[in-house]
Amino acid sequence: MSPLGLRQVYDRLLHAQGPQGWWPAETPVEMAIGAILTQNTAWTRVEVAMANLRGAGLLDARRLADLPTDVLAKHLRPSGYFNLKARRLKALAAFLADELDGDPSRLARMPLDQARARLLAVPGVGRETADSILLYAAGHPIFVIDAYTRRLVERLRLADPTAPYDDLRDRFERELPRDAALYNDFHAQIVIHAKDRCRKKPRCQACPLRPDCAVASGGTE
DNA sequence: TCCCAGGTGTCTC
DNA sequence: GAGACACATGGG
Numbered sequence: 597m598s599p600l601g602l603r604q605v606y607d608r609l610l611h612a613q614g615p616q617g618w619w620p621a622e623t624p625v626e627m628a629i630g631a632i633l634t635q636n637t638a639w640t641r642v643e644v645a646m647a648n649l650r651g652a653g654l655l656d657a658r659r660l661a662d663l664p665t666d667v668l669a670k671h672l673r674p675s676g677y678f679n680l681k682a683r684r685l686k687a688l689a690a691f692l693a694d695e696l697d698g699d700p701s702r703l704a705r706m707p708l709d710q711a712r713a714r715l716l717a718v719p720g721v722g723r724e725t726a727d728s729i730l731l732y733a734a735g736h737p738i739f740v741i742d743a744y745t746r747r748l749v750e751r752l753r754l755a756d757p758t759a760p761y762d763d764l765r766d767r768f769e770r771e772l773p774r775d776a777a778l779y780n781d782f783h784a785q786i787v788i789h790a791k792d793r794c795r796k797k798p799r800c801q802a803c804p805l806r807p808d809c810a811v812a813s814g815g816t817e
Numbered sequence: 818t819c820c821c822a823g824g825t826g827t828c829t830c
Numbered sequence: 831g832a833g834a835c836a837c838a839t840g841g842g
Contacts, residue, residue, distance in 0.1 A: 635824040641839065642823090676822085676839040684825085722825050742823040787823065 600752055602771045606778070609785035612804035618784035619732035621646075624701040626655055627733040628692065631725045632685045633675045645675035657698035660689035684720025691718045703734035711736065723761045731783070737776040739768040740783045744790045 600608075620639065621627040629649065633642040648671040649655055654663065669682035695714070696702040703711040711734065715726035723741075730736040741764045750757035755767050772778060789804070 631823090634822090636822065636837085637824090637839080638822040638841080640822090640841075644840095674839065677824090677837050678839080680825085680837050720825065724824065728823080740823085744823060783823095790823090 600754075602754065602768060602782075605748075605752065605754075606772075606782045606785065608804040609789055610781070613785055613788055616781055616784035616788060618780065618788075619728075621732075623655070624699060624733035625657060625692070628688060628700045628729050629655065629660075629685060631728040631732075632681055632688055632720065633672065635677070635681070635684075635725065637676050641675045645672045648672070648674070657689045657692035657696075661686055661693045680720075687719045688721060691715075700729055700733040701735070703730060704736065708736045708738060712738070723765075727765070731776060731779055735776050737769075737774045737779055739765050739772070739779045741765050741768070742783075742787075744787050745783065747790060748786050 619627050619630070620643075621630050626646065630642055630646065633645055646655075649660075652671060654660055654668075654671065660668065663686070665679075665682045665686060668686060669678045672678040672681050672685070675681060691714075692698050692700055703715070706714070708730065711730060712726055715721050715729060716723070721729075727738045727740045728742075730738050731740055741761050745764070745768075746757045749755050749764065755764060757764075759767075768779075768782075772782070
């Protein structure tokens, strides 16, 4: 069992990194598109594909849904799995266009369970992708469990990192207040920490998750 | 050259 | 239900 509670972990990350107010996209539609494109892919590759879509005027659910799969796949090539993601993105875009007037933030008007079930019924939208859209595009209070979150869980021995997705999500949601802004920022803190600190400096002596962390105790990096 | 990156669906046992 | 595998590019 970790000596740190989840709230304490969040407070340390927040203190060290500052509030993130985060999902690296401009609009709810871009967030939903990014949630598909980032599946098992580094975000740097997603940004290239997103730039292609933006340049082609395709950051729009109806246009994406109507585009031939092979044409869309060409735009998505830099993000990897481009044939697969073209099919998945068209399926999500069709759902958004047909049922939400192209605006994923309209999921906020539905009860969370209903909105999640609707998303999970879209081919290629699994738990993590659905929850990313629900939290970041629609503002529902649901915690996103991704590879970064599992690594944090493993490192701090918060739970079994191989536990089923919903078990880990329940763990976070039980121990934290039901607050979309908190879940949004906590997940962002985990990602930023993993990418900017621990991945580049695995032996970082100023890691805010260390008990003797200089950053968390008010020292300097 | 090899490993890895913010998953999901399908198939097999 | 669990595990293996396919899906693909490009940076380090």
